[in-house]
Amino acid sequence: MKINKIIIPFCAALFMIVGCEKLDRFPETNFSDVAFWNTETDLITAANRLYQQLGGYAPDNRADDNTNQAINTISTGSRGLPNTDGNWSGPYDMIFTANNILEKGGKAKVTEAIKNRYFAEARFFRAFAYAQLVEKYGDVPLVLKTLTVEDPDLKMGRTSRALVAKAIYDDLDFAAQWLPTRAALPAAQFGRVTKSAAWALKARVGLNEGTRAKFHGAAGWEEHLTILTHNTSRDLENGRIAPTRNLIRQFLYSDGLPAWNSDQTPSATRSAFFVPEGAETSYNTILDNRDPRISTLVYRAGEPSYQRPWVPQTALGSRTAYAGKKGFDPADWAINNSATMQRIHIRYAEVLLILAEAKFELSGSISDADLNATVNVLRIRAGFAPRLTNAFVTANNLSMREEIRRERTVELSLEYFRYNDLIRWKTAEVVMPKDILGGKYIASEWVGTNASALRLNADGVLVVEAANTRTFNPARDYLYPVPLQEITLSDGNVKQNPGWQ
Template sequence: MTASCSLDRFPETTFSDQEFWNTESDLRFAANRLYQQLDGFELDNRGDDNVNQTVNLTSNGAWSIPSTSANWSDPYKMIFTANNILIKGEKASLSEDIKNRYFAEAKFFRAYAYFQLIQRYGDVPFLTKTLDFNSPELNMPRTPKAEIAKQLYEDLDYAKDWLPTMKSIPAADYGRVSKSTAQALKGRIGLFLGTYAKYHGGSDAQTHLQQAVDGSSYVMQQGHQLLADYSKLFNQEGEGPSNSENIFVKIYGVDASNVILAHNYSRDLENGRVAMTRNFIRQYLYADGLPAYNERNELKAKRSSFYVAEGAEASYNEVLDNRDPRLGLTVFRAGEQAYKGTWTPTTTLGSRTAYATKKGFNIPDWQTSGSGTTDKILIRYAEVLLNYAEAQFELNGSISDDDLNKSINLLRARVGMNVSLSNAFVTTNQLSMLEEIRRERNVELAFEGFRYPDIIRWKLAEHALTQTLLGAKYNATDWVGADIKNLNLNADQILIVEDKSTRRFDPSKDYLYPVPLNEISLSGGAVVQNPNWK
């Protein structure tokens, strides 16, 4: 959907006009509302991969039960819109093929919204109809997420049957969902629920993991390609139908003179206001394909020969040297052209770690505040490949070199990481295949909103979110505007951003969000609070 589609003209959520719901244009117009309701750019500091200028309430013990929350209400607004289309669209005197195309869009978005809810809250009320003030479903209790998931898989298979292929969507309709979008979402849902069940004591892990493999495999047969230049994925050069890596995006506009919506993401990144932690830098491989730290941020006994002990680092850049090229595409090096000039390590301009984010920073978007038009990537083919590899391993306890070559090793080759992942390499170097698959996911999808849900489903949050968060190595010759007396440094002169003594994660409750109090009240108590939230 390009700017010429006038996506800024959306109908109201409720359609009462008796002349509506008759034509294909009506259904299309109604479906446009779903695209407008998609989440845009946000600064996600819930994990251990980055910090922004505010402290993470999840891991500092200040997370409390809200009265209301958009995390709950916004997905239900999308669900209402989708159900409205599915119910009222039936009256349209159109062929079944046309109606089913837009019903497929509605079912996709309904699945997308319900996944957001069950990812955060677990069991939630499951509605397939619209409600009014007298609807008995207002007092509906929470539906088991396994039951919801079963319907989501069915809806996404329906969407696969009735949506067009991505290649057949006209350029003017770029951004509308396709068969690939539906099955990629099925893969994402299956992987999350399958691994969550596996590591949190559930009983249906295999069923979900098979859905993840099936959905991802389907997309891998649709002719998608990785964009050759990783760095161009996140600016205007990577936009449009010629880039088949982008499977689902929220469209903002062509440029500052042709805008549907606008955002301020590049300005938000300025001067390291969203900054990678050293904890996460430790997860990047060295140029020889070997790590120094495991997924719990513990220094490995057998590690890369390129590793330099943190106390011995001679400069700010040394920890960034000889690494997976994606590290250099994600954070700025000292002396590299950045925001208003070259990046110089400091904590005085906004970065709490003294690192500054490169990935997603876009000069045209940055030049005028509030005028960013780079599209928000919601699903890309790289994620599908990672979902496939992880689901295959979790399902079977192993993965073939052939499957690694058509997934993870494609991602490495794209950025010039010349060491492939193979079973022999893992065995020879005493690595864990599962950890290396997860590591690849962390690195490829850094700062794209995956780290927190990943450590939740892997049941690693209770470890990752209670560790000291570290920043850059202080070196007086590299840094400017920093008084060492005002810096909290460890024995290796590494910046302590948040000490573990201040960080909290209660595994008895924090793996799920608290249900907003108003939702419990509005349900007449039928919706109950998540365990141990008081």
């Protein structure tokens, strides 16, 4: 099957939001429905609420790639049953807003094209919200209308994941039909969703649902992955971050070979540049001779960072002693002693990686031509000379699946993907209960640090969280627990996820 080339110029498929406080009025001022829903401005104002309901940026500390100052109970496997949870209520707030627009926006005295454009925004965000819900909870109530306090559907049970996924695809097909292209979007509306965003989100959901079903033994996984490779027209338009050694190990050396033999491919050829951790002579040793993208992830010791050269330490909010660079704006820090960034929800690199992974998982192979159109595009952009090819994988006893996954982990590092990737690949039970490691302690470089206060392993590497403090229960932890309040409000029709009863 011919794989279609997707072309998205820089920022064309992005929708970017700076998260602020949650607004408690819809949309921004008090008004009555009688006086509203009349003009295009009213539709825009209503749709703006959907953008306000997007989450702001906060580091994701659930997996093995990043830590914060506090221990994350999802990461350690120690979370309990919540009474309420914004991971459930937040998406349903967005779904209510979308349903409200779809039900009442039809009153507006505008053309059908204008009406459908904002209905398309509503359906895009409804799909976005349901994608978040099924990713975490699996089956969830499928609500496609606004609910009054007397509506019996307030107590509906959970809809199967498959039916929710179908509703997501239907919403995104409508959105892709009626949303404008990036080229047609007025400059004043830049940042609003476009056709590109709808296609990209559908690809994300297809990959999530297809690979999760495949590796968790569910039927019908091929259908989701086939969505990504249909031969149809898809011209998509011309703070506290402490990365871990676990993540840094994923970055290839400059010869294209791995630094660390994974659990999946222990026979892989290890790079000649590899230095055993016990033999590292500097904090920077593990960062030397790497894929250039490592230089955008963390600061090297001595490199100008937060208004001064970075000195390895755990005293400035980094429990790993690695200072996160990705997404950090030093100019902003110099002025405000803090850094604010826009959160990018969808970008071109993700689309390319989705295509590469889906192509491989659907057929068990991927051609060099498809690798050149996806993975190697990203390597060329990063200035990383080695190309991923079938011959290179074979010659070095690598696994193509693992190398495609590695590319995703590296390119999309610290962008909210790692935890769900481990979940859908069904590797969390292997990866999560391991030591979380930080920098190599070298006394002459860690100026001002009391070594006796550090927990070091036999190689002198900082142990941030020991394996014996981390668990992952495969019978329970592949899904989030449903908030207890939601079960109560449904009169028990919403059932708890397995293992959380």
